[in-house]
Amino acid sequence: MNPIVEVKSLYHTYPSGIEAISGIDITINAQEFVAIIGQNGSGKTTFAKHLNGLLKPTAGKVFIKGMDTAKKRVSELARHVGYVFQNPDHQICCDTVETEVAFGPRNLHLEKEDIERRVQGALQAVDLLEYRTVNPKQLSKGQRQRVAFASILAMEPSVLIIDEPTTGQDYRDGIAMLDLVKRLNQEGHTVLFITHDMQLVAKYAKRVVVFQD
Ligand SMILES: Nc1ncnc2c1ncn2[C@@H]1O[C@H](COP(=O)(O)OP(=O)(O)OP(=O)(O)O)[C@@H](O)[C@H]1O
Numbered sequence: 383m384n385p386i387v388e389v390k391s392l393y394h395t396y397p398s399g400i401e402a403i404s405g406i407d408i409t410i411n412a413q414e415f416v417a418i419i420g421q422n423g424s425g426k427t428t429f430a431k432h433l434n435g436l437l438k439p440t441a442g443k444v445f446i447k448g449m450d451t452a453k454k455r456v457s458e459l460a461r462h463v464g465y466v467f468q469n470p471d472h473q474i475c476c477d478t479v480e481t482e483v484a485f486g487p488r489n490l491h492l493e494k495e496d497i498e499r500r501v502q503g504a505l506q507a508v509d510l511l512e513y514r515t516v517n518p519k520q521l522s523k524g525q526r527q528r529v530a531f532a533s534i535l536a537m538e539p540s541v542l543i544i545d546e547p548t549t550g551q552d553y554r555d556g557i558a559m560l561d562l563v564k565r566l567n568q569e570g571h572t573v574l575f576i577t578h579d580m581q582l583v584a585k586y587a588k589r590v591v592v593f594q595d
């Protein structure tokens with residue numbers, strides 16, 4: 383057992399006063415493939431945002447590879463935890479596919495060759511190499527989701543969080559995406575995927591975590 387995500391007595395109350403998470407304890411080990419399910423508004427996305435530090439606990443602790451997320455910046459955590467948003471348009475900002483995917487690695491101040499290697503690898507993984515110079519705005523929503531996914535992969539994080547993999551895609555795209563995620567899992571990535579689709583849960587997840595209220 384090699385715990386990569388450790389959550390201890392996690393609480394989160396939004397400034398509006400809504401208590402979205404009330405006491406979660408969970409440990410996820412390296413290379414697990416976990417599905418997170420639960421009704422709308424049960425706190426799945428709020429939970430996921432704690433793993434990459436976008437949100438900090440109101441109370442309790444979140445550790446990623448032993449690092450306390452409250453003491454780390456989002457940019458540091460992004461090397462370890464990649465989060466594909468529910469809506470890809472919340473994370474796409476550049477005007478070509480390749481600059482979008484290179485954006486994160488550039489911020490790591492890597493060598494040019496290393497950036498290029500990562501962009502190539504990530505675009506190849508999501509089958510978008512031929513769209514390198516296209517503006518993401520001209521792509522379909524499913525393709526934009528793959529661009530968003532490639533930009534996360536380019537950071538080479540060990541934990542991947544996919545929030546609603548089927549959003550904006552037909553079932554076949556969802557399957558293709560999860561086949562890719564499955565391969566990445568077999569290569570050593572730890573995967574958390576948040577979904578309402580029980581067929582995908584049955585087909586891919588090794589462990590299921592249910593959120594309530
Ligand atoms: N930015 C925010 N400000 C205030 N309240 C929020 C915010 N984001 C979420 N909430 C509230 O926190 C609770 C949990 O929301 P969250 O988005 O985490 O649920 P979810 O399980 O991801 O839902 P869904 O299945 O619809 O994606 C809900 O009551 C929601 O209204």
Ligand SMILES: [Mg+2]
Pocket residue numbers: 426427428468545
């Ligand atoms: Mg959500």
